[in-house]
Amino acid sequence: MPAIQDISTFHAVRETGLNKLVPPVPRVAIGMGTCGRGNGAEGLYHAFAEAIDRTGADVQLTGVGCFGACSEEPLVNIRLPGRALVVLRRAQANDAERILHDISMGQITPDLAYCRVDEWDHITAHVKYGPGYPELPSWNEVPFFKGQKKIVLRNCGFINPDDIEESIAVGGYEALYKVLIDGRPEIVIEQIKASKLRGRGGAGYLTGNKWEFLAKAKADQKYIICNADEGDPGAYMNRNEIESDPHSLLEGMIIGGYVMGATEGIIYVRAEYPLAVHRLKRAIEQATEYGMLGENILGRGFRFNIELVEGAGAFVCGEETALIASLEGQAGRPRPRPPFPAQKGLWGKPTNINNVETWYNIAPIVTKGPAWFTETGSAKSSGTKVFSLVGKVQNTGLVEMPLGTPLKNFIYDIGEGGVNGRTIKAVQTGGPSGGCIPQDMFDTPVDYESLGQLGSIMGSGGMVVMDEDNCMVDVARYFIEFTRSESCGKCVPCRVGLNQALRILNGFTEGTGPVDRLDVLDELSRMIRDCSLCGLGQTAPNPVLTTMRHFRHEFEDHVVAQRCRAGVCEELALSPCENSCPLHMNIPRFLQLYKEGRMEDAFEAVIMDNPLPSSTGRVCQHPCDNRCRRQTVDEAVNMREVHRLIADSILTSDRYEEMVGRIVARRFPPTGYKIAIAGAGPTGLTAAFYLAMLGHEVTVFDAKSEAGGMLRFALPDYRLPKSVLRREVELIERVGVQFVFNTRVGFDVPLNELDERFDAVFISIGTWKDSWVYLPGTELKGVHTALHVLESVAKKEEMPLGRRVAIIGGGNAAIDSARTALRRGSEVLILYRRERNDMPAIEEETEAAQQEGAKIEFLVAPHRIIGDAQGNVKAIEVVKTRLGEYDSSGRRKPVPTGEIRRFECDNVILAVGESFDLDFARASGLQMKESGTIEVDRFTLETSRSTFYAGGDVITGASNVSNAMGYGKKAARNIDERLMGVHRWTQLFPEFDYDQTPPEQPVESRRHTGHHVPVGARARSFDEVVLGLTAEEAHEEACRCLRCDIKSVNAG
């Protein structure tokens, strides 16, 4: 092919290219980027080639770049003549044959079809691929692509990157031709300036200004450089751009060379990108052959050459002065600026450096004009940016979005939210130089200024999503470990400062860091940021500074309480299950003791960790399940059920007395201290048990007539038989706890009186005040709150319910009242304003309620309750909702649509949350939070009044039983330590010798679950519904434990 020297040859090449792109035969194009290859694209290609060879099918097979949807690789696009392009996903080699067969029948393999593309704006050209396949979603109807605007990635996944003719077919080199024909470089610079294009490497400097600077510099030789040293962990947008569409990069650089007066271009690309290097080499060869590079480009007398230099992979070489040093053959160490490269750059000559992605924006701006470009993006940040969306979201991949798009669109719309229903906590933008942005700031528009204000940066466009399983201290540690090892070592703050920062962070993750090191780290980070020589050091502390700013509580957890809530920092936890348990039960231990047949020891271990083991064994939300490592083999170990069996088999057997004796014997000698506890719910009972065991004299006050709180008066019998609870309370009494019932603290006994009579007071009352919704008709007869219904039933009081009961809410109280009403013979309709997945109720409970006949209407909000002439409830009207924007809980906000529906009913039960009556606490001078809860030190649970402590619902709002008990345990420990002045807590717990060998290669086995009584037998009965495991089943469960508590086989 002779070099193109005139426009008619150019057009002829374009026609040839188009004929390849939209040929008269079927075209099969495999996504062959590094990402596709990693998922088997090469095997797929060979399978196609082989099948085509064998069958002689008239099909054009080719390789293309990547279309962006990494989680759906390998992608294949197929076009039958005259019809739309269809993208197939997750195609495997053994699919090739049937895909070809379908093609021969004029069809697309339906189960692999992902989306279709009817026409495509290649920006510098427009291609109509064709109509068809209305049953398939158009590409921009797929959530992952919705809202994306592909300017930089305009050709990625469509053209064969190794073929310049296909590139020319979609408008490649047309902008260059235009610029050369116009011959007015200053106009192009004006265009770039007017477009407000900012450097895509991270700092966001205005490209037009930079270009003008170099264009004006007078020198015999100028250089322009493409920085393709993409080194951020998790960022691969430049790699994909080059691999999918190398010619658009060359075109941008040649235009840049022409308008800035440079004849030499250099692409500095990482050697770790072999495919990108290969594609670039090929592209440079072809561009030279076709007359786009070399002497007399496109016959217009301009000379320009591009050299490819492979960088050896030092992160710091992405910094422009270090990159230049590296090109000159020196060690990649930055030097201070000024002088800037535009004054004194490569070999001392004026030099312009732009990032890969910046170059991709040049041709579109030249072709379509700056006004078109600024239509996209925000006022100060125009155009689009390619992001690599990775981490804990369902859809991951390369995303090109208009700048200024709010973060939540990336995470919830494109990424479609957390994986397995996990809550997303933060997103890290800008790689190791960027910062973590917390979930409550996801409204932030992604542009240079907004991210900067939050202490983060745009960077090269990395976006790592983190959920509750990520520890932010560990995240900060990880990034500092990276930048520390990539520091060039020239300046002191970066070289030594980052090393010290890492040592301090390592200390935190091991729980050894002294508390004041938090401030030392903060100051050190600022010093590194403000004093370092180059961008690496100046931005390296960002992950620390932002995590310390937005997640300070996690740092404090590590340093003050030696806890890592996410369970990432292994030094701080016994095992993932222990770490997730609010009571921090030593779960592997009781499983092992049970496995060894030591029932008494197992019981002692359990009850000393958790004084209400039978109750929690039934109703705990079992967070341990979600953390169990057994899930990587098959399913989580059913720890709760084993624990229930251990507890039940002692509490309800003749060994009870003997075991009570054994526990009482563990009690510490009397200390003489008197402690009052307000509230005999799970929190108060737990605190009372431990404080009594520690030798204190404990009195528990409660407004009700019996101990147990919500367990006694809100949980229906079919979930927790009260006989079980009674045995547990009896044991707590036997270790010396005194109860005073029918006495409300703050009313019947004033706090001042408690203060006088007791050495410490612990407030742990429950959320007994119902929340009321302000709804027309709530004054009607037959409207109740859920707590009222549940408590009346628990007290065996009169609670008349009609034939049809409507329940508003989606939490456990709603489900409990539903199942209670069913047992009273009513028909039940639950009305919930969001979707099933959003329901806070325990999943198994909701399922059981539905099995028992409860109907649930989703996406409806109460509108009004309608009464009859006698003032009785007759019906409820609800308004249909649809899900709108994401709120700060990471769920979509229900928005009323205006459509009203009506349901006839005789009762309405409001299960919309609980609150409390804490006026007495406020009145007696305890400091309260805005939410109406009592303010405490979160590590010691001390209130603003000395010797007064608070824990459980009063400080968190309504929660669940194990959380509540966790606070009781923590309070006991802190009260004892404060009273005694020494740490005695750990001595309270028995130690056992048991086997410390981890299980050998585990084989897959089924998880045993409790046995549900058949619906027919249970639906009208208040007898317990879920029966426990058998002894054999429990033994099998215990054997399934992987013993994560054994840290190292060669420990010691």
Add this chain to the structure above:
Amino acid sequence: MKKVRLATVWLDGCSGCHMSLLDMDAGVIALAGQADIVYGPLVDAQEFPEEVDVTLVEGAVSSQDDVNRIQKIRARTRILVALGDCAVTSNVPSMRNSIPVNRLLQRVYVEGAQENKGLPVDGVPQLLKQACPVHDFVKVDLHVPGCPPSSQVILGVVSDVLAGRKPDLGSKARFG
């Protein structure tokens, strides 16, 4: 006026700082009028007393015994002064820090010994992995570097502390 209760402690150091303290000649007389030395190598007291106002600590923390002592001292002292480079930086004792303890003891007590080769076990406190500055273990209120700090610096510091002033060591005390 009630006399200030002053203690001095000698951890892993060469006693040079105590020598420098004694070197203040007539200054000692003025000090003696203001303070009682209630504990230290210079006086005969077995147990570190309760409620000490000022304690001067010489030496790095090198053994488990040093850790226990400094923690107890901290709990019983109002103002804790790290006196001299060993207490402030761990100085000469830290020169062993890059060598594993076993290797170190082996070299000294076995390979280097003329007679009675063998590691000492009985009645010897266990060495820490590294000798560390005092402030790695407990809060230090004042650091006085120097090897040793000159008697004039010590006198100035102690006089200031006894008088309830915060000494200004800028440009006066240097390492080494």
Add this chain to the structure above:
Amino acid sequence: MPQRVLSIRIDGELVSTTEGKTILEAARASGKYIPTLCYLEGLSAVGACRLCIVQVAGIDRLLPACTTPVQNGMSVTTKSPKLAEYRRIAVELLLVERNHVCAVCVSNGHCELQAMACSLGVTHVRYPYDYPKLPVDMSHERFVLDQNRCILCTRCVRVCAEVEGAHVWEIISRGIQARLVSELNQAWGDAASCTNCGKCVQACPTGALSEKGHAVEEMVKRNDNISALAVWRGVEA
């Protein structure tokens, strides 16, 4: 061509200087002190130790005085509580990085790092010490390289390359692993390019490079000779 005279403000005081000078040069010429460690008159400036950081009005970042050229009307602040704190941290970081046991160092009492710590009021270090295990190179006939005292200021590297022209010294590795090495990372005694001139020893601010035969406190450096030498040789940076 006569150089243009510029006027700048240093800590509020008007100072007259010429185009092409750095802030540090302008300050020193007018008798104003800005702390430095890696800077040595007569050698090129690298801006590595960051002790000479100053605040220039209108610029967000702190700038090293030793490499930043003056501009007419520039207003420079060399002293502030923040700058003092940052300089203290820089010195603390240098002290924890290697094993600076002043008490037994040949340069005790004649060391720029030690003097800097003293003048900045660094009485202790708040960061965990590194205690790295580092070698001492005694292979040279006349000189010693003690890595324990090296602060990687590269004054030796520059004096050897820019004044002596021998290029014996170089820094290898990166980050906290960076080390000063002589000729292709072989023992100094085997470095054929070394002319034994000893300029590196005189340029060294600490006890990292010293003459053999000196005991503790005995190694006094004479690096004022170097700037004179540089001028004499016409290689002033």
